[in-house]
Amino acid sequence: xxxxxxxxxxxxxxxxxxxxxxxxxxxxxxxxxxxxxxxxxxxxxxxxxxxxxxxxxxxxxxxxxxxxxxxxxxxxxxxxxxxxxxxxxxxxxxxxxxxxxxxxxxxxxxxxxxxxxxxxxxxxxxxxxxxxxxxxxxxxxxxxxxxxxxxxxxxxxxxxxxxxxxxxxxxxx
Amino acid sequence: xxxxxxxxxxxxxxxxxxxxxxxxxxxxxxxxxxxxxxxxxxxxxxxxxxxxxxxxxxxxxxxxxxxxxxxxxxxxxxxxxxxxxxxxxxxxxx
Numbered sequence: 427x428x429x430x431x432x433x434x435x436x437x438x439x440x441x442x443x444x445x446x447x448x449x450x451x452x453x454x455x456x457x458x459x460x461x462x463x464x465x466x467x468x469x470x471x472x473x474x475x476x477x478x479x480x481x482x483x484x485x486x487x488x489x490x491x492x493x494x495x496x497x498x499x500x501x502x503x504x505x506x507x508x509x510x511x512x513x514x515x516x517x518x519x520x521x522x523x524x525x526x527x528x529x530x531x532x533x534x535x536x537x538x539x540x541x542x543x544x545x546x547x548x549x550x551x552x553x554x555x556x557x558x559x560x561x562x563x564x565x566x567x568x569x570x571x572x573x574x575x576x577x578x579x580x581x582x583x584x585x586x587x588x589x590x591x592x593x594x595x596x597x598x599x
Numbered sequence: 600x601x602x603x604x605x606x607x608x609x610x611x612x613x614x615x616x617x618x619x620x621x622x623x624x625x626x627x628x629x630x631x632x633x634x635x636x637x638x639x640x641x642x643x644x645x646x647x648x649x650x651x652x653x654x655x656x657x658x659x660x661x662x663x664x665x666x667x668x669x670x671x672x673x674x675x676x677x678x679x680x681x682x683x684x685x686x687x688x689x690x691x692x693x
Contacts, residue, residue, distance in 0.1 A: 500629060502631065504617075505624075508617075510628075511627075516674075548650045548651070548653070550623060550650035551650070554621075554623035554652065
């Protein structure tokens with residue numbers, strides 16, 4: 427999608443979001459809209475040189491955004507998955523509509539439970555593995571795809587399965 | 600077993616283990632160094648920071664700690680709280 431299209435989409439999305447939000451004043455709203463557009467343009471490199479930092483450097487990008495931000499972010503070395511209170515996510519509308527689990531989702535969940543019962547993997551290892559997914563993949567993957575990636579990484583690392591076995595199994599799918 | 604009683608003032612350690620290598624931490628970045636109040640003890644649980652790496656994980660006391668919200672997020676009104684589960688080894692007397 428073109429940068430222009432991204433801006434239009436961001437504008438529509440933000441309009442929907444703001445229907446349900448109560449800005450404290452127009453200045454806050456204006457800055458929030460600019461912030462949201464900046465996120466949509468991330469990678470498009472057209473709005474401002476400040477947004478040309480790559481996605482792996484989220485901390486630096488947050489600090490740059492702070493100058494133009496209704497809610498200043500802490501200048502701390504947080505991990506990318508440690509997102510609580512970070513302004514860019516506050517500005518994103520949250521989809522709270524119930525959604526059905528797919529067969530894939532259920533299968534991954536069942537697999538994790540079986541691995542836990544067999545003592546092969548704790549839920550804490552699952553979370554550690556999810557947090558270790560590189561930032562770009564982390565944001566792209568769905569909830570249970572993060573899980574299967576963590577499960578796979580963990581089982582290979584612990585020697586429960588080998589890379590060769592994994593490759594062979596995937597070749598049969 | 601628990602070192603802190605309800606009502607005790609505590610400070611969250613201003614520590615950043617994630618800068619020193621792979622870790623799994625359940626203490627959010629936005630309360631590191633912040634002061635709060637112990638609300639209740641929740642019991643003792645095997646330390647998830649160790650469980651995440653399949654290491655021996657001794658039990659650690661876990662607390663509900665209340666923080667004033669406005670100083671943390673610059674949002675909300677006086678009296679708004681943030682309530683977080685924090686393990687004892689992340690807390691020190693304030």
